[in-house]
Amino acid sequence: MTVVGPFGLSVRDHALEADVQAGLAAVESGLLDATKSGVPFITEAAQHLVRAGGKRFRPLLAMLASQFGDPDAPGVVPAAVVVELTHLATLYHDDVMDEADVRRGVDSANSRWGNSVAVLTGDFLFARASHILADLGPEAVRIQAQAFERLVTGQILETAGPDGRDPVEHYLDVMRGKTGSLIAVACRFGALMAGADEPAVDILTQYGERLGVAFQLADDVLDIASDSHESGKTPGTDLREGIPTLPVLHLRARAEAEGRPEDLELVELLDGDLGDDARHAEVLRRLRAHPALEQARRDTVRYAEEARRTLAPLPDCYAKAALAEMCDAVVHRAG
Numbered sequence: 001m002t003v004v005g006p007f008g009l010s011v012r013d014h015a016l017e018a019d020v021q022a023g024l025a026a027v028e029s030g031l032l033d034a035t036k037s038g039v040p041f042i043t044e045a046a047q048h049l050v051r052a053g054g055k056r057f058r059p060l061l062a063m064l065a066s067q068f069g070d071p072d073a074p075g076v077v078p079a080a081v082v083v084e085l086t087h088l089a090t091l092y093h094d095d096v097m098d099e100a101d102v103r104r105g106v107d108s109a110n111s112r113w114g115n116s117v118a119v120l121t122g123d124f125l126f127a128r129a130s131h132i133l134a135d136l137g138p139e140a141v142r143i144q145a146q147a148f149e150r151l152v153t154g155q156i157l158e159t160a161g162p163d164g165r166d167p168v169e170h171y172l173d174v175m176r177g178k179t180g181s182l183i184a185v186a187c188r189f190g191a192l193m194a195g196a197d198e199p200a201v202d203i204l205t206q207y208g209e210r211l212g213v214a215f216q217l218a219d220d221v222l223d224i225a226s227d228s229h230e231s232g233k234t235p236g237t238d239l240r241e242g243i244p245t246l247p248v249l250h251l252r253a254r255a256e257a258e259g260r261p262e263d264l265e266l267v268e269l270l271d272g273d274l275g276d277d278a279r280h281a282e283v284l285r286r287l288r289a290h291p292a293l294e295q296a297r298r299d300t301v302r303y304a305e306e307a308r309r310t311l312a313p314l315p316d317c318y319a320k321a322a323l324a325e326m327c328d329a330v331v332h333r334a335g
Helices: 014-034 040-046 057-068 076-098 109-113 115-134 138-160 167-193 198-225 246-258 261-270 277-288 291-310 318-333
Strands: 002-004 009-011
Touching: 014 057, 014 076, 014 115, 014 318, 040 115, 057 076, 057 167, 057 198, 057 318, 076 109, 076 115, 076 138, 076 167, 109 115, 115 138, 138 167, 167 198, 167 246, 198 246, 198 277, 198 291, 198 318, 246 261, 246 277, 246 291, 261 277, 277 291, 291 318
Parallel strands: none
Antiparallel strands: 002 009
């Protein structure tokens, strides 16, 4: 048994381990090649987050999905590079929108070089992803375009707010677009480029979207429930930045529906200045003990279990077992 990828994923077959490790190494090389420019400054900015590392969650899923066809097919690695480049590009843009100072343990591009350079670097990465995509054929271009439209739509919906809709349902729609769509494409590309049959491609696409939502919801839970040693980030970061996450949305819904004084008081604290360390610590303490956090955990488990059930029609193999274990890993992250 060998541990690869994010969350300590266990691969119980030497052949699968070799395929996955070789694929991820080729993706890493492809990312560095794709982010080179004849202008040294552009290379430095474009490789800033590549060299900072990351889970490479999407390429890993593409490698596992390719096992349902020919994992050595020539389009598998370039497609995984396209998906990861797209993801990295969105991070540059997200950091500008969120006014983030740090990303993956290093200065964010916007804090280091300014917003204009960060936005343009993200655009450069989108362009390089499109260049690679063009060689994968019109169907791949269409799939990526549809996913990118969903991703941007999710971001716009998040910015616009619920606009009269149920805030929790609105938030889950945002997560399906912002996070689920690109993770779904990672699985779809891995299977499609490997020549898997159409039912397998569709199953793996559905799996990816559901796993992607569960992955994001686990992050929401971690922001409140974990300590910095467990999560690698400061607890309550999203809270402090005023980012609405699922536990907070559940709390607000309960406060509005039931009107319990302690819930209304906690909402009032949330709406105050969370830049104040004492207030921030008090909100964290109360949220950790609140049923809204457990409700968010249950939602995370529900999406992870839906992802696992989606895999059922696929033939039993080590790759299927590894994909199922990804569901366990996401749930484990959420406690």
